[in-house]
Amino acid sequence: MARDRFWENSFSRRRMLTGGAATGLGLTSLGLVGCGGGGDADEEPVDLESVPTADATTQQKAQSILWPREDTTAKATKGEIYQAYTTADVTNLDPLASPSFTANSAGSWYYPRLLSYKPGYKVPAKGDVQGYLAESWQQPEPTKVIFKLRPNAVWENAAPLNKRPIDAEDVVFSWTKFAAKNTSRKDLAKLADNPNGPVESMTAIDKNTVEVKLQYPYAPFLSAMAYSRYLQVMPRESESGGYDPRNEVRSGGPWILSNYQRNVTFQYRKNPDYWDASNVLLNGFDIPIIPEYAAGLAQFRAKKVWSFAVRQEEIIQLKKDLPELAIDQAAHGRTCWITYFGLKPGTPFADDRVRRAASMLIDRDLWIDTFYNVAEFRTAGYPTDVRYHSHISAGWEGTWLDPKSADMGEGKANFTKNVADAKKLLEAAGFTSPIETDIAWIATGQYGTTFPKQAEVIKGMLEESGLFKLKQVNPDYQTDYLPKYYFAKGDFTGIAVGASTAYPEVDQFLFSYYHSQGARQKSSYQGTVVDAKSDAMIEAQRKELDTAKRTQMIKDWQKYAATKMILIPYPGQSPAFSLFWPWIGNAGVFRAWDAESGRDTTETKLWFDKSKYTG
Amino acid sequence: MGRYVTQRLLLAGLTLVLVSIIVFTLLRVIVPLVYGDAVDIIAAEYGGTDPELVQDLKDDYGLSDALVPQYLRWVGSILRGDLGESLFNGRPVSKEIQDRLPVSVELGLVGLISSVIFSVPLGIAAAVAQNRWPDYFLRTSAILVDSIPGFWLAIMIITFGSVWFNWAPPLRFEYLHDDPMTHLKIMALPALLIGLTPSGSLIRLVRTQMLEVMRQDYIRTAHAKGLSGRAVVISHAVRNAILPVVTVIGLSLPGLIAGTAIFESIFSLPGMGQYLVSSVGNLDYPVIMATVFIFSVLIVLSNLAVDISYTIIDPRIRL
Numbered sequence: 052m053a054r055d056r057f058w059e060n061s062f063s064r065r066r067m068l069t070g071g072a073a074t075g076l077g078l079t080s081l082g083l084v085g086c087g088g089g090g091d092a093d094e095e096p097v098d099l100e101s102v103p104t105a106d107a108t109t110q111q112k113a114q115s116i117l118w119p120r121e122d123t124t125a126k127a128t129k130g131e132i133y134q135a136y137t138t139a140d141v142t143n144l145d146p147l148a149s150p151s152f153t154a155n156s157a158g159s160w161y162y163p164r165l166l167s168y169k170p171g172y173k174v175p176a177k178g179d180v181q182g183y184l185a186e187s188w189q190q191p192e193p194t195k196v197i198f199k200l201r202p203n204a205v206w207e208n209a210a211p212l213n214k215r216p217i218d219a220e221d222v223v224f225s226w227t228k229f230a231a232k233n234t235s236r237k238d239l240a241k242l243a244d245n246p247n248g249p250v251e252s253m254t255a256i257d258k259n260t261v262e263v264k265l266q267y268p269y270a271p272f273l274s275a276m277a278y279s280r281y282l283q284v285m286p287r288e289s290e291s292g293g294y295d296p297r298n299e300v301r302s303g304g305p306w307i308l309s310n311y312q313r314n315v316t317f318q319y320r321k322n323p324d325y326w327d328a329s330n331v332l333l334n335g336f337d338i339p340i341i342p343e344y345a346a347g348l349a350q351f352r353a354k355k356v357w358s359f360a361v362r363q364e365e366i367i368q369l370k371k372d373l374p375e376l377a378i379d380q381a382a383h384g385r386t387c388w389i390t391y392f393g394l395k396p397g398t399p400f401a402d403d404r405v406r407r408a409a410s411m412l413i414d415r416d417l418w419i420d421t422f423y424n425v426a427e428f429r430t431a432g433y434p435t436d437v438r439y440h441s442h443i444s445a446g447w448e449g450t451w452l453d454p455k456s457a458d459m460g461e462g463k464a465n466f467t468k469n470v471a472d473a474k475k476l477l478e479a480a481g482f483t484s485p486i487e488t489d490i491a492w493i494a495t496g497q498y499g500t501t502f503p504k505q506a507e508v509i510k511g512m513l514e515e516s517g518l519f520k521l522k523q524v525n526p527d528y529q530t531d532y533l534p535k536y537y538f539a540k541g542d543f544t545g546i547a548v549g550a551s552t553a554y555p556e557v558d559q560f561l562f563s564y565y566h567s568q569g570a571r572q573k574s575s576y577q578g579t580v581v582d583a584k585s586d587a588m589i590e591a592q593r594k595e596l597d598t599a600k601r602t603q604m605i606k607d608w609q610k611y612a613a614t615k616m617i618l619i620p621y622p623g624q625s626p627a628f629s630l631f632w633p634w635i636g637n638a639g640v641f642r643a644w645d646a647e648s649g650r651d652t653t654e655t656k657l658w659f660d661k662s663k664y665t666g
Numbered sequence: 667m668g669r670y671v672t673q674r675l676l677l678a679g680l681t682l683v684l685v686s687i688i689v690f691t692l693l694r695v696i697v698p699l700v701y702g703d704a705v706d707i708i709a710a711e712y713g714g715t716d717p718e719l720v721q722d723l724k725d726d727y728g729l730s731d732a733l734v735p736q737y738l739r740w741v742g743s744i745l746r747g748d749l750g751e752s753l754f755n756g757r758p759v760s761k762e763i764q765d766r767l768p769v770s771v772e773l774g775l776v777g778l779i780s781s782v783i784f785s786v787p788l789g790i791a792a793a794v795a796q797n798r799w800p801d802y803f804l805r806t807s808a809i810l811v812d813s814i815p816g817f818w819l820a821i822m823i824i825t826f827g828s829v830w831f832n833w834a835p836p837l838r839f840e841y842l843h844d845d846p847m848t849h850l851k852i853m854a855l856p857a858l859l860i861g862l863t864p865s866g867s868l869i870r871l872v873r874t875q876m877l878e879v880m881r882q883d884y885i886r887t888a889h890a891k892g893l894s895g896r897a898v899v900i901s902h903a904v905r906n907a908i909l910p911v912v913t914v915i916g917l918s919l920p921g922l923i924a925g926t927a928i929f930e931s932i933f934s935l936p937g938m939g940q941y942l943v944s945s946v947g948n949l950d951y952p953v954i955m956a957t958v959f960i961f962s963v964l965i966v967l968s969n970l971a972v973d974i975s976y977t978i979i980d981p982r983i984r985l
Binding site for chain 2: 134136297313315337340341350354372534
C-alpha cells in the first residue's frame with residue numbers, strides 16, 4: 052500500500068520520461084508501476100507527518116504485542132543450541148588479513164578484542180566500552196594508553212596452543228598484522244602512506260601489559276579497540292605455521308568454531324576454557340548458510356530457524372499469520388548509505404549548487420515511506436520514528452543533527468524537496484538544459500535485494516523534474532564498482548549510489564568518507580582538490596577529548612556539510628521491526644552496540660526457554 | 667570393438683588438451699582483458715589500486731610469469747593431481763573437489779535416473795496411445811514440466827510446505843557414509859527436482875522415437891506374426907527407439923551435475939555448483955579453471971560412455 056505510493060506518483064513522471072527507455076523499463080521490471088494517482092513534476096512532496104495514525108485503541112493493541120524484553124536470567128537453564136542462520140559464506144577465516152569484512156564478522160565469534168561494547172539493558176547500547184581481553188586500562192597521557200590483560204585468558208585447548216595464556220605478544224603480533232594487511236588499517240594505523248593514522252605503535256611492556264602510543268589525542272580510540280572489524284587478537288602461532296588461519300580457528304573467546312562446511316554451515320560451541328564460561332548460557336549456535344530469502348523464511352516458519360530478518364513489508368502479515376511470533380523493534384541503525392558524485396575536472400558536480408539542486412529533488416518522506424513501510428506500520432498502530440539522515444546517520448544519537456530542525460541552519464533547505472529552487476540553482480550554475488550523465492549502482496545482491504530498487508527510486512526522483520537526464524549503469528561489484536567508483540576518490544563520470552561501511556564511532560565515518568585523505572573519501576578528486584574547512588573540522592573533532600565540545604564540533608561540521616552537500620546521504624530511516632520465536636530467553640534484553648560486537652556480551656546471555664517451545 | 671574404443675579414447679584425450687588450452691586462454695587472457703583480474707579485486711578490497719600492490723599480489727600468486735610457462739605449470743600440476751589452491755583462502759582445490767564432486771554427481775545421477783524411470787515409460791505410453799486422451803495429457807504435462815523452472819518449483823514447494831505443513835527441508839548436511847537416512851532426506855527432494863528439468867523433453871523425445879519406429883515394416887511384420895502389442899513394443903520397438911534417447915540421457919548428465927548450483931543454494935548443499943559460482947564472483951582462477959576442467963572431463967567421459975553404449979545397443983556400429 053504505502054510502497055505503491057512512489058510508483059503511483061511516478062505514473063505522471065513516466066509520461067515525462069517517455070524518452071528514457073531505461074527508466075521506463077526499470078520501473079516496469081519491478082512490477083510495481085502504479086495505475087492511478089498522478090500529479091506532475093511540481094507536485095507537493097509527500098509529508099509523512101500527514102499520514103493518519105491509528106486510533107488510540109489500535110495503537111495500544113499494537114504496543115501490547117511488542118516483545119516485553121523481560122530479563123529471565125534468574126530462571127534460565129543452561130544448554131541447547133540456538134538455531135540461527137546467515138545469508139553468506141566467508142572469503143576465509145582470517146579476520147586480520149582477509150580481503151573481505153566477512154572474516155571479521157565470523158572472527159568476532161572466536162577471536163577476542165581488547166575491549167568490548169557495554170550492552171544496553173532493555174534499551175539501545177550507547178557505545179560505551181568495557182573490558183574484554185583487557186581487564187583494565189588507563190590513559191596516563193592523552194597520547195598513551197596502557198592495557199592490562201586478564202591473567203586467566205587462554206587460547207582454546209587445541210594444538211599447537213593447548214590452553215596457552217593469551218599474552219601481550221599476541222596483541223602486538225595482531226596489531227602488526229592488522230597494520231600491514233587489514234583492509235581497515237588506514238582508519239587507525241599511522242603508516243608511510245597514511246600519515247594521519249592515529250595509532251603510532253603498540254608495545255608489549257610485560258606478559259600482561261600493552262602500551263599504545265597515539266600520534267595525537269584520539270577521542271574514539273577506546274571505541275575502536277572494541278570494534279570487531281579492527282583489532283581482533285589472534286595467536287602468534289597463526290603466522291609461524293602452527294595452523295593455517297585462513298582455514299582454521301583457535302578460539303580465545305566464548306565460542307569455538309566446531310564445524311565449518313564451506314557454503315553450507317557454521318557451528319559454534321561454548322568454549323569451556325573461556326574465562327567467563329560459567330556465565331555462558333547456551334551450548335552453541337548452529338548457523339546454516341541460507342542465501343535464498345524464500346528458503347530462509349520457510350525454515351523460520353517451520354521453526355527450524357529461531358529468528359529471521361523478515362522484510363519490513365511482510366512483518367505485519369506474518370505476525371497475523373503466526374500470532375505466537377514475538378515482535379521487537381530495533382534501535383535506529385547507524386549506517387548512512389550514499390549518493391555520491393564523480394569529481395573529475397570539468398564535472399558539473401564540482402559546483403556545490405549542482406549537488407544541492409540534486410539533493411532538493413529527493414522526496415525523502417516518500418522514499419522512507421516506500422522502503423520502511425512507515426504508513427502501513429503507523430496505520431496498524433505500530434510505533435514509528437522517521438528521521439532524515441544528515442551527512443551522518445540518524446542513528447548517531449546525540450551527535451546527529453536533524454536536517455528538519457532549525458539547528459541545521461541554511462543547509463536545511465537542501466534536505467527539502469523543492470524543484471523550483473533546484474532549477475534556480477542549476478540556472479545560476481549555468482545549466483539551462485538537463486544535465487545528461489551516468490548514474491551507477493550495482494544490480495547484484497551484495498548490498499541486499501532492496502538496494503537496487505532504492506537506487507532506482509533515487510534515479511527516478513532526480514529525473515522526475517526534468518533537470519537531470521541519467522543513463523543507468525550497473526557495474527560489476529568486484530571488478531568495476533569497487534575499484535572504479537567506490538575507491539576511485541572521485542575519478543569517475545556522473546553519479547553513483549552505494550553502501551557505506553558500518554563504524555563503531557562517527558569519527559571513522561567522517562574521516563573515511565569526507566576527509567580528503569580518507570580511504571573511502573567521496574569529497575575530493577584524488578585527494579587533490581581539498582575542502583580545507585571540512586578537513587580541518589574533521590581533524591579537530593577527533594582530537595577533542597571533551598565529549599560535549601566534540602559533539603558540538605560534529606554538529607557544526609554537519610551544518611557545514613549540509614550547505615555544501617558534499618554528497619547526498621540516503622534520505623533517512625525508521626527503526627525496523629524483527630520477528631522471532633518466543634523461546635529465545637532474554638531476547639532484546641541485553642542489546643548490542645552492533646551485531647558483531649555482541650558475541651561476548653549478548654549472545655552469552657541468551658538461553659532456550661523450553662516452556663515456550665512449540666517446534 | 668577394441669579399435670573403436672581406442673579411437674574414441676584418443677579423441678577424448680585430444681579434446682581434453684584443447685579444452686585445457688581454451689579454459690586457460692579464457693580465464694587468463696580474455697577475462698582479464700574484458701572483465702578484470704583477481705588481483706585487482708583483492709587490491710580493491712584492500713582499498714587501493716596502487717600498481718605496486720597489484721604487482722606484489724601477482725608475484726605472490728605466481729601470475730607474473732609469461733602465459734606459456736603458466737599454462738605448462740598448470741597442466742603439469744593437473745597431471746600430478748594437484749589442481750592448485752584458492753587465491754582467497756589457500757585451500758587445495760583438489761581437496762574441495764574431492765568433498766564436493768560426490769554431492770553434485772549424486773544429485774545429477776539420482777536426478778537423471780529418476781527422470782529416466784518416469785520419462786521413458788510415460789513417453790512409450792504416450793506413443794502407444796497416440797492421439798487419444800492419455801497422449802494429449804502426457805504431452806501437455808511434458809510441455810508444462812518443460813516450462814516450469816526447477817528452482818521456482820523448489821521455492822514453491824519449500825514455501826507452501828512451511829505454510830501448509832510446517833515442513834522445511836533439513837538444514838544440516840550429512841554425508842552418506844556418516845548418516846545415510848538423514849542424507850537421503852536431504853538429497854531426495856533436490857535430486858527429484860533436478861531430474862524434473864529434462865523429463866519433459868525426454869517424454870516427448872521417447873514418444874517421437876517410438877512413433878517413428880512403430881511405423882517400420884518389421885513392427886508390422888511382428889504384429890502379423892501374431893505377437894502381442896506389449897511384446898512388439900517391448901521386444902522390438904523400444905530397443906530401436908532408445909538409441910537417440912541414450913545419447914540425450916548421456917549428454918544430459920554433465921549438464922545436470924554442473925547445473926546444480928541453484929538447488930545447492932536453495933537446499934544448502936556443499937556441491938560443485940556453489941563452489942564454482944562463488945569462485946566466479948571472485949575470479950578465483952585456480953578454482954574456476956579446475957572446476958571447469960573437471961566438468962569438461964565429465965562431458966568427455968559421458969560422450970565416451972555414450973559412444974561405447976552404442977556398440978552394445980546397436981551391434982551394427984561395431985562394423
